[in-house]
Amino acid sequence: IGGVMAQLDKTFPTNDCAMCTMAPRLVEIGRHKDIEILTLSEVEHVDGMPGNFTIRIKQQPRFVISSKCTGCGACTTECPVTLPSEFDQGLGERKAIYRPFPQAVPNIFTISRRGAAPCQAACPVHQGGQGYVTLIAQQRFDEALQVILRDNPLPSICGRVCTHPCTAACTRAGVDDPLNLPALKRFITDYHPDYKLPEPTVPDRPERVAIIGSGPAGLVCAYRLRQQGYRPTIFEALSTAGGMLAVGIPSFRLPRRLLNAEVDRMRAIGIEIRLDTAVGRSLAFDDLRKNFAAVFVAIGAHVERKLRVPGEDLAGVTGGVEFLRRVNLGQPVAPGQHVLVVGGGNSALDAARTALRCGAGEVTIAYRRTRPEMPADPREVEDAEREGIKLMFLVAPKSFKAGAGGRVACLECLKMKLGPPDASGRPAPEAIPGSEFVLPCDAVIVTIGQSPDVGALGERLGLETTKWGTLTADPMTLETKLPGVFAGGDCVTGPDVVVNAKLAGKKAAISIDRWLNHQDLRAGRELEGPYRTEYAVDTTGVLMQRTVPVQALDPATRGRTFAEVHAGYTVEEAVAEAKRCLACGVCCDCHLCETACEAHAIDYLQREQDLELNVGAVVLAPGYQIFDARLKKDLGYGRFPNVITALEFERILSASGPYSGQVRRPFDRQEPKRIAFLQCVGSRDFEHDYCSSVCCMYATKEAIIAKEHLGE
Numbered sequence: 001i002g003g004v005m006a007q008l009d010k011t012f013p014t015n016d017c018a019m020c021t022m023a024p025r026l027v028e029i030g031r032h033k034d035i036e037i038l039t040l041s042e043v044e045h046v047d048g049m050p051g052n053f054t055i056r057i058k059q060q061p062r063f064v065i066s067s068k069c070t071g072c073g074a075c076t077t078e079c080p081v082t083l084p085s086e087f088d089q090g091l092g093e094r095k096a097i098y099r100p101f102p103q104a105v106p107n108i109f110t111i112s113r114r115g116a117a118p119c120q121a122a123c124p125v126h127q128g129g130q131g132y133v134t135l136i137a138q139q140r141f142d143e144a145l146q147v148i149l150r151d152n153p154l155p156s157i158c159g160r161v162c163t164h165p166c167t168a169a170c171t172r173a174g175v176d177d178p179l180n181l182p183a184l185k186r187f188i189t190d191y192h193p194d195y196k197l198p199e200p201t202v203p204d205r206p207e208r209v210a211i212i213g214s215g216p217a218g219l220v221c222a223y224r225l226r227q228q229g230y231r232p233t234i235f236e237a238l239s240t241a242g243g244m245l246a247v248g249i250p251s252f253r254l255p256r257r258l259l260n261a262e263v264d265r266m267r268a269i270g271i272e273i274r275l276d277t278a279v280g281r282s283l284a285f286d287d288l289r290k291n292f293a294a295v296f297v298a299i300g301a302h303v304e305r306k307l308r309v310p311g312e313d314l315a316g317v318t319g320g321v322e323f324l325r326r327v328n329l330g331q332p333v334a335p336g337q338h339v340l341v342v343g344g345g346n347s348a349l350d351a352a353r354t355a356l357r358c359g360a361g362e363v364t365i366a367y368r369r370t371r372p373e374m375p376a377d378p379r380e381v382e383d384a385e386r387e388g389i390k391l392m393f394l395v396a397p398k399s400f401k402a403g404a405g406g407r408v409a410c411l412e413c414l415k416m417k418l419g420p421p422d423a424s425g426r427p428a429p430e431a432i433p434g435s436e437f438v439l440p441c442d443a444v445i446v447t448i449g450q451s452p453d454v455g456a457l458g459e460r461l462g463l464e465t466t467k468w469g470t471l472t473a474d475p476m477t478l479e480t481k482l483p484g485v486f487a488g489g490d491c492v493t494g495p496d497v498v499v500n501a502k503l504a505g506k507k508a509a510i511s512i513d514r515w516l517n518h519q520d521l522r523a524g525r526e527l528e529g530p531y532r533t534e535y536a537v538d539t540t541g542v543l544m545q546r547t548v549p550v551q552a553l554d555p556a557t558r559g560r561t562f563a564e565v566h567a568g569y570t571v572e573e574a575v576a577e578a579k580r581c582l583a584c585g586v587c588c589d590c591h592l593c594e595t596a597c598e599a600h601a602i603d604y605l606q607r608e609q610d611l612e613l614n615v616g617a618v619v620l621a622p623g624y625q626i627f628d629a630r631l632k633k634d635l636g637y638g639r640f641p642n643v644i645t646a647l648e649f650e651r652i653l654s655a656s657g658p659y660s661g662q663v664r665r666p667f668d669r670q671e672p673k674r675i676a677f678l679q680c681v682g683s684r685d686f687e688h689d690y691c692s693s694v695c696c697m698y699a700t701k702e703a704i705i706a707k708e709h710l711g712e
Contacts (some may be wrong), residue, residue, distance in 0.1 A: 214242020
């Protein structure tokens, strides 16, 4: 409270200190037992009659608990976000968590917060992108790591293989290029190669939870449950942990030492992982349910879908998942010299690039739609082309033909055309009659999708399956029809990207914790997963600055080695890229103020409230609205840096202002030689024929004070 008077240096005509005059009154009002102060509140409607008015009020959240905040200011020392100070009319700076001025009443802090940044809202697990980016820009790398680990226990993996929906939502894309958020996340994990996951801060709980599958869904579920005090056990059918991360993604994209390190960090905080343990085969599912309080089924999708065309069982025709699994497990592979890869997804790209590294002389990808419809990451497509892999579009296999020795020798194909959209929203491919042609080859890798291995699980586990062969689970809670059994990830959705599997793990952990505590599994979960922000960011005046490129190995030679293709950012590159952030959400959601606040007064969950009051009388004292001097274009305000408003000059004169009472020009901090006052701006003109009754007093008072400061 205090209005414009709090911003004045001195009052007129006595030239008394404005703050000295009003501060005792502010304190008295704040302490008065019969006065309730509603700040951040706007009256929306008044109804009724004298003695009985109903007032409807919209109150914005402060994100600070008023009854707990002591006004100590420790939060501001940690906040990495710096903004122009409205109290100082933009001439000074403040933090995202702030108090307008030291004598403010109420003497508590407020967080400027639009909501989640677009990148954070678009991320399925709501990784706080703006938070770690802001900290990287200030070279606060240790804190950036903690922000990343708050939402993501697999950051080294995500920095390399995530499909980055965050960048697709980046506001900067409308100016030049989106921020390279995956590269920045990877930079932090490369900078801290031996980082550790946070240890649980709550006591261990007695309930045991079983997780079937150690892919990203299972790992994230285990991590979140461990942070809540549970000691989960993961059962993995393979001889190595990681699921498709280990056997479906080649090491030139995700080095095995990094994946193994991520898994070891899970073990280090108390997560048990049992390898070579296939539930439903070597271990009865009923026994698992008896011995564990809850079960999460996250078996992935490891069974290759068939083309169902003649000759698919010929020697030399291999499924993409099988091919990648053999390579990743170190088994001998001889792909052939002329390899065809059928498919257009990420697995097809991985299989093609892996075949090249295994000795293939020529690799061609055949896809039934066109390039824009390819579900693969466009960056991976570009990388494959740079390595010499050929792409053939509007081609569909008709049959495989055998050569000498019964091995595949060619693929008979049909040319396609695009028709109306199908269920996926993409144009449906349609065969062109009589367009058959032959592609010679000595090996074919088919990767058109996968399904979960529910052949045994469907009946023996008593779980329902869909017509597509996936498990049935509630899309919000991941509950199955069996009490205490949850399912998620690729075994429910079909083949999907890593970050969506991580979302399934997060949802499962929330549901399991609520189920074990007999809580509502659905309450307050509407915004789980990606969503669009409701606010717009003004990018007017933002200068173009293209993204900092990520260095890579030479395409001419890297196709023959399994060395990681992309190098990480250097410190200088990461800082430069991070500084491109537009700070869309204002508060960057780093939670460092929460860490610094010993009073535990920070509450990010506060929301806008609608209040209703019944009062007997209403006093209208709304003050006035300052005229926007930019409307007087001929006066140059907003165009010339030495043209300022009276209130801005008032803050310059104030001892508590941005220049500590020294009269300085804002644009160069030099003392002015001459000052001119233009009066009646916005009043007594052709559009406003009234006198605002302040110009004369303002000019006289400020001229006197300026001379006091500057002398003769």
